[in-house]
Amino acid sequence: MDKLSNLPVVPTRKEEAQGFFQRLLSKGLGWARKYSLFCYPYATACCAMEYMSISGARHDLSRFGAEIPRFSPRQADLLLVIGTINLKQAPFLKMVYEQMCEPKWVMAFGVCASSGGFYNNYAVLQGIDRILPVDVYVPGCPPRPEQVLDGIMLLQNKIANQPHTIGPGAYKRSLIP
Numbered sequence: 001m002d003k004l005s006n007l008p009v010v011p012t013r014k015e016e017a018q019g020f021f022q023r024l025l026s027k028g029l030g031w032a033r034k035y036s037l038f039c040y041p042y043a044t045a046c047c048a049m050e051y052m053s054i055s056g057a058r059h060d061l062s063r064f065g066a067e068i069p070r071f072s073p074r075q076a077d078l079l080l081v082i083g084t085i086n087l088k089q090a091p092f093l094k095m096v097y098e099q100m101c102e103p104k105w106v107m108a109f110g111v112c113a114s115s116g117g118f119y120n121n122y123a124v125l126q127g128i129d130r131i132l133p134v135d136v137y138v139p140g141c142p143p144r145p146e147q148v149l150d151g152i153m154l155l156q157n158k159i160a161n162q163p164h165t166i167g168p169g170a171y172k173r174s175l176i177p
């Protein structure tokens, strides 16, 4: 019995064909999702000015298919955490994230959201990755618009290359307690 369990698993032609169609579906969904990001801007501080600047005509976030902000978490799939998050706000930020549907992504916009920045004190959350799974960090205080666009492109690459499925229970991401 032990010898049998050590034998390599050889996929049948039917399984290989299913794998091919799953990969094709995943690539198609990844392509569609990376160019249709709906941002929820959770803006608390001065970095919000940079968010306004990337949404304006000069830097034009719409070139990346991410220009429409949604102020309901149920209609958004990209949470932009923009600015300082203090400990009193952290439960509300987490609640917003939990209300977003899967698949969803998180960007830490600026050094305050990424690591607390220079607010190294008892009142400020030292990085949103203590409560949320962050997909991309954008450094800077505040970040240049080009840095944010670079972060969006990194995220788009990540979305295009991750596996996508459809149907109930397709996505399960555990929250950091």
Ligand code: SF4
Binding pocket: 045, 046, 047, 048, 082, 083, 084, 110, 111, 112, 113, 117, 140, 141, 142, 143
């Ligand atoms: S990173 Fe700098 S600009 Fe952005 S919220 Fe913090 S202090 Fe303000």
